[in-house]
Amino acid sequence: MKKTIIFGFSLIAVVLGLYFVLYSVWNSKDGYWDDNWYWYGKGLTENNKNPLYFNTQTKRNLFECGLAPVSIYTEENGLHSGTFYVDKDGGCAINKLFDRAGSFGACGLAPAKEGELWGYINTNGDFVIQPQYKYAGEFYSGIAVVEDADHHYIINSSGEILHKNESSIRQNSTRPKEPSVFFCNEEGYGLAVDGRIVIPPQYSYIDKFKNGYAVVENNEKFGIADTSGDIVIPIEYDSAASAEAKLWQSDIKLSDTYAEYDNAQMNFEISDDNIMTDLSGSRLYDRSVYGVFNSGNARWFVNAATSKSTDKIGVVDKDGNFIVTPRFNSLCDPEQPSYSDRGWYHYSLDGYAFVFGDDDNYLIDRSGNIIFKMKDIEIPK
Numbered sequence: 001m002k003k004t005i006i007f008g009f010s011l012i013a014v015v016l017g018l019y020f021v022l023y024s025v026w027n028s029k030d031g032y033w034d035d036n037w038y039w040y041g042k043g044l045t046e047n048n049k050n051p052l053y054f055n056t057q058t059k060r061n062l063f064e065c066g067l068a069p070v071s072i073y074t075e076e077n078g079l080h081s082g083t084f085y086v087d088k089d090g091g092c093a094i095n096k097l098f099d100r101a102g103s104f105g106a107c108g109l110a111p112a113k114e115g116e117l118w119g120y121i122n123t124n125g126d127f128v129i130q131p132q133y134k135y136a137g138e139f140y141s142g143i144a145v146v147e148d149a150d151h152h153y154i155i156n157s158s159g160e161i162l163h164k165n166e167s168s169i170r171q172n173s174t175r176p177k178e179p180s181v182f183f184c185n186e187e188g189y190g191l192a193v194d195g196r197i198v199i200p201p202q203y204s205y206i207d208k209f210k211n212g213y214a215v216v217e218n219n220e221k222f223g224i225a226d227t228s229g230d231i232v233i234p235i236e237y238d239s240a241a242s243a244e245a246k247l248w249q250s251d252i253k254l255s256d257t258y259a260e261y262d263n264a265q266m267n268f269e270i271s272d273d274n275i276m277t278d279l280s281g282s283r284l285y286d287r288s289v290y291g292v293f294n295s296g297n298a299r300w301f302v303n304a305a306t307s308k309s310t311d312k313i314g315v316v317d318k319d320g321n322f323i324v325t326p327r328f329n330s331l332c333d334p335e336q337p338s339y340s341d342r343g344w345y346h347y348s349l350d351g352y353a354f355v356f357g358d359d360d361n362y363l364i365d366r367s368g369n370i371i372f373k374m375k376d377i378e379i380p381k
Contacts, residue, residue: 052072052073052374052379054070060348061103061350063348063350064104064105065104065106066093067094068085069101069102069103069110070083082098083101084096084101085125086377088371090378092377092378094121097379097380098113099112099115100118102138104139105140105142106139106177107139107195108122108157109121109129109144109157110139111138112131113131113136114131115131117131117132117133118132118133118136118146119132120136129155133146133147133148134147134148139157140171141179141192141193141194142180142194142195143182144171145169150166151164152164152165152167152169152184153165156196162196163190163197163200165186165201169183169184171183172208178209180192181208181209184201187201188202188203188204189201189203190206191206193227198228198229203217205217207240209227212226212227213225213226215244216235217235217240221236221237221238222237222242224243232247233246233247267279267319267320268316268319268320276320278320285320312327313328315368323366324367324368325368327357327368328356330356347366351366352364352365354374360373360374360375361373
């Protein structure tokens, strides 16, 4: 019995060890990819049997600098086989296939991998910061986090090192035109604006910005910082709510202009079993799923199953009226419906969404106009 128990614990230890080894190898191999990354749209092309995925984050534009990264995956084993860029017509914007690549920042640079190292390319596909990093993140507010064999760094768009940390630096997911909050291990949270560090890493926490202000915590006390890094409400309050209340008293409204699920703006309700009703309880549609239409304006995707004449999907406004007529089969990958909590139902911040039709998958705009078909996308030779 004792030997069986020892063998069982040994087996568990071996399995866990193997898991962490494989996890480390996977992350060191991929470098760029992290938990903030979403598979956004999927489709096949006429001349390529492997699926294409548009990758972006739900808090940013799909087309940064007019370009969107598209990844090719091998159907048989799911391995990544390259990334390229398309424009808003679905045309190949940069005639080059990178080992890996991410979205462009407002500074006009995107992380791209060549061989085993990462660098940064411009919108022509040329490396302006040569491949030299083990890891390279996207640019937010003019800064990016990179890593070599020994250190983690914050750099600007010229490649200049603004800060160094021996352990780790994490850049919080940031919306366009907002300051960049970053965290340095054993140092704390800091803030960067337009390629400059305006608050060195020192605070226990800096929250996301709302209308140009963010809650700052230090030694269990709270205050408010603005986008210049100035502390406008002293860090002396016992709770974030008290600091925000002090800001409200100064006639500055602190509200999230990027609210994703603001039900107070919706003139309908969604039940636990996904039935949409008006505010009086009358049934509108038999099936609905939530999604984000664009920044600051929540919208809901619904299936107009009650019409009996169609079982297609469309998009409604805050009053429950269709603004995209129901004519699509799905607003997510039919094979991956469980991914709805990872962005499949979301419009991008600049107002694009992928839908699935009878003969192909499409990119549509806010009005439901088809921008291009996935199968028409050009792939670099």
